[in-house]
Amino acid sequence: MKIVTQVKLIPEADQAAALSATLHAVNGAANWVSGVAFDHGVPREYELRKYTYGELKDRGLGAQAAQHTIKKVCDAYTTLRANMRAGNLGKPGSKRRRKAESKPIAFRPEAAHPFDDRCLSWQYDAQTVSIWTTAGRLKNVRFVCSPDALKTLREHRKGEADLIERDGVFYLVAVCEIPEAAPYEPKRFIGVDLGIANIAITSTGYQAAGRGLNRHRKRQLDLRAKLQAKGTQSAKRRLKNRRRKEARHATNQNHIISKKIVTEAERTSSGIALEDLGGIRQRVRLRKPQRIILHSWAFYQLGQFLEYKARRAGVPLAYVDPAYTSQECADCHHIDKKNRVDQALFICRSYGGVAHADRNASRNIAARGEAAWTAGRESRVPATP
Numbered sequence: 001m002k003i004v005t006q007v008k009l010i011p012e013a014d015q016a017a018a019l020s021a022t023l024h025a026v027n028g029a030a031n032w033v034s035g036v037a038f039d040h041g042v043p044r045e046y047e048l049r050k051y052t053y054g055e056l057k058d059r060g061l062g063a064q065a066a067q068h069t070i071k072k073v074c075d076a077y078t079t080l081r082a083n084m085r086a087g088n089l090g091k092p093g094s095k096r097r098r099k100a101e102s103k104p105i106a107f108r109p110e111a112a113h114p115f116d117d118r119c120l121s122w123q124y125d126a127q128t129v130s131i132w133t134t135a136g137r138l139k140n141v142r143f144v145c146s147p148d149a150l151k152t153l154r155e156h157r158k159g160e161a162d163l164i165e166r167d168g169v170f171y172l173v174a175v176c177e178i179p180e181a182a183p184y185e186p187k188r189f190i191g192v193d194l195g196i197a198n199i200a201i202t203s204t205g206y207q208a209a210g211r212g213l214n215r216h217r218k219r220q221l222d223l224r225a226k227l228q229a230k231g232t233q234s235a236k237r238r239l240k241n242r243r244r245k246e247a248r249h250a251t252n253q254n255h256i257i258s259k260k261i262v263t264e265a266e267r268t269s270s271g272i273a274l275e276d277l278g279g280i281r282q283r284v285r286l287r288k289p290q291r292i293i294l295h296s297w298a299f300y301q302l303g304q305f306l307e308y309k310a311r312r313a314g315v316p317l318a319y320v321d322p323a324y325t326s327q328e329c330a331d332c333h334h335i336d337k338k339n340r341v342d343q344a345l346f347i348c349r350s351y352g353g354v355a356h357a358d359r360n361a362s363r364n365i366a367a368r369g370e371a372a373w374t375a376g377r378e379s380r381v382p383a384t385p
Helices: 013-039 045-058 063-086 095-101 147-156 211-230 233-241 245-267 288-296 299-313 357-377
Strands: 002-010 113-115 120-123 128-133 136-144 157-166 169-177 189-194 198-202 207-209 271-275 317-320 345-347 354-356
Touching: 002 147, 013 045, 013 063, 013 113, 013 128, 013 136, 013 157, 045 063, 063 095, 063 113, 147 157, 147 169, 189 245, 189 299, 189 357, 198 245, 198 357, 207 245, 211 233, 211 245, 245 271, 245 299, 271 299, 271 357, 299 317, 317 357, 345 357, 354 357
Parallel strands: 189 271, 271 317
Antiparallel strands: 002 136, 002 169, 113 157, 120 128, 128 136, 157 169, 189 198, 198 207, 345 354
16 A cells, blocks of 8 residues: 655755755756647657657756656646546536646646655665755755654655655655555444534544534635735735645544544444545535535545555445435435434434434445445355256
């Protein structure tokens, strides 16, 4: 299983200048390569190398840096084509799709650039790195990270690392190959219902209320609106300093929630059942004030955190169809839209049972997860006559 580990670089002033100049140089070169690729109909990587490699070397890029620049451009166009096929940029002929198709892909001056083991070496005991730059090889560039991250890097780092500059701070994001634990046979399944009023509710009783997070988001939204309306230089500096603050807070909450759920499942030898919420933003129709809440909540991120933490711990994970989980009674399985009285109250119209709506949905998800797990183990081979 591949995960990424991020470390923060603490370069000296001259080292920081060299790192910044390197990122600007390779991303400027990537923009030039992107233009060449666009003009030639985005050829394959080998053909694009014939058009661009010599010029990149003349610009001062090393052999590996030139190869990575070409590959980065090819990967960007591959991603663009995949998004077009998936319809993520709209239908053919739409304004957004025409805009994406009509010009070469552009890279920001501080965009990430990959470094392999020929361009980057790690000294874990000293917590330093040696890295290639356009000004020559930089040695003894210090980095800091948590003890767990350092242990992960020392034991499992494999492959490339990306150099990123964010608000004047440099980071290395390294790929680590983590061995997966063998999944055990679950005694039961824990259903996880994801929502906005309650971020996550499990069938075992754990509840991660969304009130605090939603209040934090509302405060951040109001503060951004106030600063944007003010428009002074100090307000703009304040806006710049607060960028990504809300996203970092939400990411931290998702890590905490997913860790608690996976830990509980591992402790009780249970599996985890999740709703397959792919495409929910396209399917759901809401009023404008509710769209802000829906589109600012990281459904996909929390699901990804649950998935990789479960795989790392060997906890079985099953995705189930979310249809009617909020309208179906977990006891008698009667489905009726009127069963869901309001956001929090569920009253079965068949036998009169009363329950918390999200808790009832999580029990339905748990039952579907167990059924899916059992169906996956059953043999489909016809019996021998």
